[in-house]
Amino acid sequence: MTPAASAEWDDVIGTWDEIRQGYYLGDAPEAVLECARNLEASLRADSPDTALWTLGLVLTGPYVIHARPDAAAEARVLEAMGAVEQALGEASCAHDEHPCDDMPLDDELDALRGVLEMLAHPGRDGAADEPFPEDDSDNWFEHRMTxxxxxxxxxxxxxxxxxVGA
Known part of the structure; x- marks a missing residue:
């Protein structure tokens, strides 16, 4: 399933967050695999949704790698993330730094849900005056929310x- 509307993305992001928190009642490995498959398809299509699928795997991938190890799912997650690195790693950009340069600790990944919601809703952007979810001065992504x-x-x-290196 590829979400077409922001409300559909909200449901997908909610599922990813539940997987990360460990209270998803559905088939978590299958949901993680679905994210990996969609990420690979998004990369092939050069889709603007690639950011959502990639960061979705950042949230959910550790579930099948560490929390509930599943060798087949782990291999697929690592393969999909390897494809991201290969396809996008040499791209040029004008940014001096990126949020990935200061990779957060696992407990700080809670804030990544706000990033996913911003990406899923075209009207939301950190460059706007809208306050960020759970805004505080110690957020690891402070001033990077665009x-x-x-x-x-x-x-x-x-x-x-x-x-991949974790």
Whole structure:
């Protein structure tokens, strides 16, 4: 399933967050595999949704790698993230730094849901005056909350590289 509307993305992001938190009642490995398959399809299509699928795997991939090890799912997640790194890792950009440069600790990934929601809703962007979810001065992504920098191919490749190397 590829979400077509922001409300559909909200459901997918909610599922990813439940998987990450460990309370998803559905088939979590299958949901993670679906994210990996959609990421690979998104890369092939050069889709603007690639950022959402990549960061979705950043949230959910560790579930099948560490929390509930599943060798087949882990291999697929690592393969998909390797494809991201290969396809996007050498892209040029004008950014001096990316959020992936300061990869957060696992407990700080809670804030990534806000990033995913921003990417899923075209009207939301950190460059706007809208307050961020759970805004506080110690957020690891402070001053980096723009669609452009989060969707930057180099940023996505950096997160993929970090997950593959974890």
């Amino acid at each position: 669609r452009e920098i989060w969707a930057c191919p180099r940023n996505l490749a950096g997160f993929a590289r970090a997950l």
